[in-house]
Amino acid sequence: MIDPVIIVGGGVIGLATGFELIRAGIPATILDRTRAGRGTSWLAAGMLAPDTEIGFEELELYDLNRESLRRWPAFAAAVEEASGRNVDYRDDGTLIVADDPDSTKRIRRLYEFQTEQGLDVDWLTGDEARDCEPFVGPRVSAAIWVASDHQVDNRLLLDALREAFLAEGGTLHENTTVDSVRPDEAAPVVVTTDGEEIRGREVVLAAGVWSRQIDGLAPVGPLPVRPVKGQMIQLQMKLPFDLQHVIRGPDAYLAPKSNGRLVIGATSEEMGFDTQVTAGGLYDLLEGAWEIVPGVYDLSVDDTWAGLRPASRDHAPIVGRAGAPGVIAATGHYRHGILLAPVTAQEVTKLVQTGETSRWIEPFSPARFSGPIPESSA
Numbered sequence: 001m002i003d004p005v006i007i008v009g010g011g012v013i014g015l016a017t018g019f020e021l022i023r024a025g026i027p028a029t030i031l032d033r034t035r036a037g038r039g040t041s042w043l044a045a046g047m048l049a050p051d052t053e054i055g056f057e058e059l060e061l062y063d064l065n066r067e068s069l070r071r072w073p074a075f076a077a078a079v080e081e082a083s084g085r086n087v088d089y090r091d092d093g094t095l096i097v098a099d100d101p102d103s104t105k106r107i108r109r110l111y112e113f114q115t116e117q118g119l120d121v122d123w124l125t126g127d128e129a130r131d132c133e134p135f136v137g138p139r140v141s142a143a144i145w146v147a148s149d150h151q152v153d154n155r156l157l158l159d160a161l162r163e164a165f166l167a168e169g170g171t172l173h174e175n176t177t178v179d180s181v182r183p184d185e186a187a188p189v190v191v192t193t194d195g196e197e198i199r200g201r202e203v204v205l206a207a208g209v210w211s212r213q214i215d216g217l218a219p220v221g222p223l224p225v226r227p228v229k230g231q232m233i234q235l236q237m238k239l240p241f242d243l244q245h246v247i248r249g250p251d252a253y254l255a256p257k258s259n260g261r262l263v264i265g266a267t268s269e270e271m272g273f274d275t276q277v278t279a280g281g282l283y284d285l286l287e288g289a290w291e292i293v294p295g296v297y298d299l300s301v302d303d304t305w306a307g308l309r310p311a312s313r314d315h316a317p318i319v320g321r322a323g324a325p326g327v328i329a330a331t332g333h334y335r336h337g338i339l340l341a342p343v344t345a346q347e348v349t350k351l352v353q354t355g356e357t358s359r360w361i362e363p364f365s366p367a368r369f370s371g372p373i374p375e376s377s378a
């Protein structure tokens, strides 16, 4: 029997990769130290927003983000079919709003950049924004309408992906923590904290923000991923309050889900592995949300949390041969891991199948970090 591909970590990246491998006829085993799907991916907002988040200096990443969004509808449909569950994929679009002269200037610059890049975006007055989304408040004086950006309910997705992976015949070991890998071109091995050794045809490291903790990656050393904390607050929408679109303001975004969850995020803090929810973090988010959608004031608070984004030194993902024989990296997805799940999973599957690194992931190879670490970004 052929050894399976061993995937370390069952977040959106590990589960999606396992699902795509199995669909391609390649056996896959996922190991997760807790329940699969309860890491950072569970704590995200589920926005699939390359056009909203286009960065002035990140066009290579934009191309990857855009390509992944292009693959999302078929990916969502495949997961839904295999699992029998709905993932609440929504293509309603996003409003980027401004509520004072400074934020108007900022979004105007973004709008000009987006149109220079050929994106299909529209400039709206405050009233036009309210026509589109009546709960946008009176302070909002301008907006960009981004029809092309979508969203998914990441929690529904994760449960569906786990189900789909199992339904397709994948093997899942939960409550199993990987301590290290033993690289080998033909038969790499992962070693669990219980001392169990599991041999694979390849090992895929998809442990998100914890990827750096996996030992044994000789000769390259651990993957350079660090945590960037994001606090979030979840409100429960109640009629007549209802939002149809993701709304992004200067200090907070609001992502409404079809089951009434309204996710408001997110802070961005360099605090190591700290996941404390702070009064200041929540205050900033609520104030930022209230300024653009005052109706949130009366909604009940369901939940609050802090998640850790897995960031690489250049904030782009780390996908490809890890530089240790038999080991592939699929991590460092930072703010875009939900968006990037289909392209990452499908291109890693191709890499396993063909041995070739595709043009999509080539710019994001771990090899870009193999030189000396610059002091400013260590």
Ligand SMILES: Cc1cc2nc3c(=O)[nH]c(=O)nc-3n(C[C@H](O)[C@H](O)[C@H](O)COP(=O)(O)OP(=O)(O)OC[C@H]3O[C@@H](n4cnc5c(N)ncnc54)[C@H](O)[C@@H]3O)c2cc1C
Residues within 6 Å of the ligand: 008, 009, 010, 011, 012, 013, 014, 031, 032, 033, 034, 035, 036, 037, 038, 039, 040, 041, 042, 043, 044, 045, 046, 047, 048, 176, 177, 178, 179, 206, 207, 208, 209, 210, 211, 213, 214, 229, 230, 231, 232, 265, 266, 306, 307, 308, 309, 310, 330, 331, 332, 333, 334, 335, 336, 337, 338, 339, 340
């Ligand atoms: C507040 C916030 C909002 C976000 N919003 C969005 C968004 O709107 N859109 C978007 O695209 N992205 C968003 N992101 C980013 C996205 O959540 C991440 O990029 C993505 O979840 C990373 O997925 P992952 O599978 O790599 O990590 P994870 O989901 O963390 O999965 C890693 C898994 O590895 C397991 N693991 C760890 N160590 C070991 C070990 N030693 N052995 C075995 N298993 C191990 C963990 O238990 C976990 O299940 C957001 C992130 C945050 C924090």
